[in-house]
Amino acid sequence: DVKTAFLHGELEEEIYMLQPEGFTETGKENLVCRLNKSLYGLKQAPRCWYKRFDSFIMSLGYNRLSSDHCAYYKRFEDNDFIILLLYVDDM
Template sequence: MAFLPGDLDEEIYILQPEGFVDESNPNLVCRLKKGLYDLKQVSRQWYKKFDTFMQEEGFERSGYDHCVYMKGKMGGTFTLLLLYVDDMLTASNDHDEIESLKLDMS
């Protein structure tokens, strides 16, 4: 699993990482500016950032499953994105729409 670093809603401090301990101040701690992989908050923060991005791109989150996003109307251009942890599946009747979404996500 790999998450993009999410913005933290709270102040979180950690012990100095092994190999980076300041020998003159070994009791100091580090304040995190972004989430780290092993933090329990990181997956929630990543999802919040992803959800905001998808809604800014014009997608609507499903009321039945919050990991399903839809854009467009049936009969016209229609795009679906399904999110599972850090994997995504996209489907559309317009190949350019998928390419545009991939470009925007990068």
């Protein structure tokens, strides 16, 4: 399980949200917050997490299966190999 996985995704667009309850400042209640990172509950969060994970795991020399983009493998010279499966935030 990857802890707080969805909080590590990079947003590809500007997203604004209402200020969280208890965060508002007197006279600034109508201001909104611009998100710098992905947040739980965003419809984009799973995709942002996947794209970050995918680029990281590929940089380690893993290959993605063309038939399943959540399945990766890495071969070693001594005929050993690793198969890694990703399901949401579980490996």
